[in-house]
Amino acid sequence: MAARHSYRLFDVTLTRRTQVSPSLVRFTFTGPEVNQMATHAPDQRIKLFFGEAPGSLDALFDVVHQHQDEWYAAFRALPEAKRPAMRTYTIRALRPESAEVDVEFVLHGDTGPASRWAMRAQPGDRLAMTAPIAGPESAQVGFEWKPPRDVRRILLVADETALPAAAGIIEQLAERAGPARVDALIEMPLRGDVQALPSSAQVHWLPRDATPGCAHGEHLLRAVRDIDLRYEIVALGGKAESSETIDEPATDQAFWEAATVDDSAPFYAWVAAETKVALGIRRYLVNECGLPKRYVTSMGYWCEGKVLG
C-alpha cells in the first residue's frame, strides 16, 4: 500500500462519536502518538484493525514490537482467530496539535467487522490504525487526489463510502480556489444524508430512497450520463472519439486505476464507489465520452457481496 517508513501503526482510543447523518458516523480518536500522524490529501487512506477476539489487538501490537519493519508478514501469519480484521478508511480530519483524528464510517449493518464495530462503539474503545508519519523523511503516499495544476474541468463521483474523501476534496477546493468548474455527484442511502458543503463544487446529491427499488450506483451512472461530457471534452481541446476502450467485464475483485495526468491536462475525473459502479463509470467516460484513460482515477472502495479486507 505505501512505501516503507511512510506509514506506521498507531494505538488509538475513541473519544467521541458524532452522528453526521443517519447513515454516517464521525469517530474522533486520540492516542499517545497521534501528534506524530500526518495526512497529505483529503483522500488519505488508512487501515483500521478491529480486535473482535479478546487479546487480538495486543497480539497485533506484540507482532509489530517483535518484527518491526517486517510486521505485516508476521501479522498475516497470525492464526485467523487471533488476527484482527483489517479494513481501509479515510482520514476525514487530523488535528495533531490536540492529538485527534476523525474517521467517518458508513453504517451498513452487522455484516462486516468494521460496520459492526461502528454500530456499537463507545468512547474508550480501542483500535489500531496504520497512518502516515509526519516528518520530512516520510514519503507522501497513500492518496490519489492529484488534480493537474492547469485543470479546467473536474468531475467527482462518490458513493457513501467515498463521501468523507469527496467532502474533504470539496473543502480543499474552496480554500485553494482555481478556475476549474467542478461537478460532484454523490449517491447516499437516504435523503437525510445530505450535508452542507462549500460551493466550490456543484454538488448533485443522489439519495437512493428517493427512488424505491433503486440499485446501488444506479443514480451515479445516470447522473454521469446526464452531463454532456463529449461536447465539453471537444471544447477543452480533447478528441471527440478516443481510440482507447475498456472492455474488461464487471469485476468482483479489487479495482484501482489511477490517472497519470501531467499539469497541463484540462480534465480530471476522480471516481470512488462500489467496484462494479466505479468500473461502469470508467467505461462510460472512456468508451462513450472519448476521455483518455490517463485523465481518470477510478477506485473500487468496496465490492458488493464480497469481503476485500
Ligand SMILES: Cc1cc2nc3c(=O)[nH]c(=O)nc-3n(C[C@H](O)[C@H](O)[C@H](O)COP(=O)(O)OP(=O)(O)OC[C@H]3O[C@@H](n4cnc5c(N)ncnc54)[C@H](O)[C@@H]3O)c2cc1C
Ligand atoms: C481507499 C478506501 C477508503 C475508504 N474510506 C472509507 C470511509 O472513509 N468510510 C467508509 O465507511 N468506508 C470507506 N471505505 C470502504 C470500506 O473499506 C468498506 O465499506 C469495507 O468493506 C467495510 O468493512 P466491513 O467490515 O464493514 O464490511 P466487510 O467485512 O468488508 O464486508 C461485509 C459485507 O458488507 C458489504 N459491504 C461493505 N461495505 C458496504 C457498504 N458501505 N454498504 C453496503 N454493504 C457493504 C460487503 O460487500 C460484504 O458483503 C474505503 C475503502 C477504500 C478502499
